[in-house]
Amino acid sequence: MSELPNESNDSNQSDDSTELATSQDSQYSAKPAENTPDAEPVQPTPPYNRGNANADKSARVKKALLAGLALIVLAVIAYGLYKSNQQSELEIITLQGQMQMQQTSIAAKVPGRIAQIMVTEGDTVTAGQQLVEMDSPEINAKINQARAGKQIAQSQLDKAENGARPQEIAQAKAAWQANKAASDLAKNTYQRVNRLYEEGLMARQKRDEAYAQYLATEDQTEAARLQYDLALEGARSEDKSAATAQVAQVDAQLDEALVAKEEANLKSPIAGIVDNVIVSAGEVIGQGVPLLTLVDTNDQWVVLNVTESYLNQFAIGQTFIGTIPALSSADKPYSKQFTVYATSTLSDFATWRPTNNDDGFDVRTFEVKARPSTPDTRIRSGMSVIVRINPTPINQNQE
Structure with missing residues (x-):
């Protein structure tokens, strides 16, 4: 019982020391406020909690890992789609050919002056029809x-x-x-x-x-x-x-x-269309000078340049389908069936040569000619023909 007054004294002393420190801190913190009247009051700093910081860091790591995994999955899916599209594109080979028609140049067998040209470009003429009159x-x-x-x-x-x-x-x-x-x-x-x-x-x-x-x-x-x-x-x-x-x-x-006078009045040797008129009335021309050209619309064919890797699909007598863009519309493509009637190899400039032994062998290019099943008078020389074929490597056909 005699120790109780001492304990109260110690507690009083500790309270006094605490109040003294608090008053000193108040004085130190109040001094700047006197120099800066507009300064905002200082907010008290919350106490630091180490457990909450570790939890936030772990959550961010997990989110980063999930995002990386999602990106990897998306990249794999995109790569698979790319390879799939690339493989599907390789399944179809597109070749571009060109339509041609038989052309006949009409030339003068005797010299003279052109008195009259009786046709114009685009006219349809018959065999024996007079084209040019000469004086x-x-x-x-x-x-x-x-x-x-x-x-x-x-x-x-x-x-x-x-x-x-x-x-x-x-x-x-x-x-x-x-x-x-x-x-x-x-x-x-x-x-x-x-x-x-x-x-x-x-x-x-x-x-x-x-x-x-x-x-x-x-x-x-x-x-x-x-x-x-x-x-x-x-x-x-x-x-x-x-x-x-x-x-x-x-x-x-x-x-x-x-006969010379008859030849001076030039007549058409074939039935066709006037493709080009070269001279004009009144000009003096010499012997053998071309005056105009005719095209036979019934004699049509397409020319394709095909490497020997795909030549087995263009054997003589074989048929294929070609699309002519010039005669096609947006909703209705114009397609015709063609029959191969001639093939011939091109010159050495059309040969692909390997750079080393691992690249394979030389690949020659062949010129393929095919006629349409039924001629069309709307077709003109130079029109493109699109042909799509399936790739068939040579080694697949070998027994």
């Missing part, structure tokens, strides 16, 4: 010259075939008869002179002169008879053949000039 005075002059030569040659042939005229025949006959009468007179005279010579009443000289005169008149009579026979017979067969050949030669020259 060539040189051709007209050759035609006139050939016709005059033909008249001369024909006259010579007619003369050779018809023979001498009746008047010429009568004249030859009269000359023969006159010479025959003179020959008969010379013969009688020679006979009388010869009898007188044998009787010794006439000199031998006179007899010889009469005999020479008789022989001369006989020769003249024979020549006149031959002239009469020629007049009756007409020209020789050789002369007739020569005259006939001359007429044929002149006919050929005339035909050549007429």
